[in-house]
Amino acid sequence: MPELPEVEVVRAGLAPAVTGARVAAVDVLDARALTRHDAASGDFESLVTGARIEAAVRRGKFLWMPIGVDRAIVGHLGMSGQLLLRTPDHPGDDRHARIRLHLDHPEHGELRIDFVDQRTFGSLAVDRLVPTADGEVAGFSAGVTGPWAGTIPAQVSHIARDPLDPAFDDRAFLDALARRASGVKRVLLDQGLVSGVGNIYADEALWAVRLHGEQPASSLTRRRGRELLAAVRDVLGKALAEGGTSFDAQYVNVNGASGYFAQSLNAYGRAGLPCPRCGTPMVRESFMNRSSHRCPRCQRLRMPRQPASA
Numbered sequence: 640m641p642e643l644p645e646v647e648v649v650r651a652g653l654a655p656a657v658t659g660a661r662v663a664a665v666d667v668l669d670a671r672a673l674t675r676h677d678a679a680s681g682d683f684e685s686l687v688t689g690a691r692i693e694a695a696v697r698r699g700k701f702l703w704m705p706i707g708v709d710r711a712i713v714g715h716l717g718m719s720g721q722l723l724l725r726t727p728d729h730p731g732d733d734r735h736a737r738i739r740l741h742l743d744h745p746e747h748g749e750l751r752i753d754f755v756d757q758r759t760f761g762s763l764a765v766d767r768l769v770p771t772a773d774g775e776v777a778g779f780s781a782g783v784t785g786p787w788a789g790t791i792p793a794q795v796s797h798i799a800r801d802p803l804d805p806a807f808d809d810r811a812f813l814d815a816l817a818r819r820a821s822g823v824k825r826v827l828l829d830q831g832l833v834s835g836v837g838n839i840y841a842d843e844a845l846w847a848v849r850l851h852g853e854q855p856a857s858s859l860t861r862r863r864g865r866e867l868l869a870a871v872r873d874v875l876g877k878a879l880a881e882g883g884t885s886f887d888a889q890y891v892n893v894n895g896a897s898g899y900f901a902q903s904l905n906a907y908g909r910a911g912l913p914c915p916r917c918g919t920p921m922v923r924e925s926f927m928n929r930s931s932h933r934c935p936r937c938q939r940l941r942m943p944r945q946p947a948s949a
């Protein structure tokens with residue numbers, strides 16, 4: 640499942656091609672790829688056809704492209720959705736292609752975006768843009784701005800800011816940690832509190848600060864909470880930097896699914912392999928229908944210190 644760094648690679652690849660482009664035509668090849676589109680707001684094809692795309696914006700792992708000032712095309716990538724940039728002569732025989740947007744760009748000419756999804760959990764939608772709750776810029780658009788900047792698609796407005804967002808509220812995050820008795824990994828995956836962190840980067844950040852994922856969030860000191868947040872930022876930043884180098888200048892084949900960061904993982908997917916810090920074999924444990932990976936020595940569950948008895 641794509642997390643923040645993978646989606647940012649997609650966004651950065653799409654941005655130069657879509658910003659300022661006009662949608663010349665739309666092919667909906669599989670209507671299941673519009674399950675998140677509310678038909679009551681209008682027909683997807685007619686809303687998109689002729690529209691000018693203003694930017695490619697991301698919050699956490701959600702991506703949208705404002706069209707005009709009050710609507711956006713929202714990409715829900717699901718488990719396997721991809722937005723692939725194609726030249727117009729690229730063969731159109733991809734059997735997993737669900738929707739095609741034919742673009743006309745003032746500098747780059749004709750281009751095509753294929754929404755490709757091996758499974759069908761992903762969706763595109765046209766959605767209303769609503770003002771952000773905190774009045775700040777809604778998401779990351781690499782400095783491209785416009786009247787839409789302080790607005791967010793209604794479908795995405797419940798998603799919290801991601802930790803790389805300059806408007807992310809550290810204090811509110813640390814306060815929330817202190818209030819929650821659930822395991823700290825579960826809290827990291829709560830997209831309503833902090834977005835963009837999925838299973839992979841949660842395991843990596845927890846390994847970095849030697850925390851067990853089941854450690855109750857409320858048992859962390861403020862200092863440990865800050866260390867964890869710094870580790871999350873560090874891991875996301877490193878993954879972004881690696882993704883960025885792999886995909887730099889590769890704007891005709893945007894593909895966020897490759898495992899370019901895999902060689903840098905310390906915990907995720909390393910069950911049975913030695914912990915890079917202490918050499919103890921790493922373990923895999925089931926977690927919310929998925930797996931957690933940790934070092935049984937460095938990342939022990941620690942009982943909250945009992946108050947000293949009088």
Ligand SMILES: [Zn+2]
Binds near residue numbers: 917918935936937938
């Ligand atoms: Zn270890």
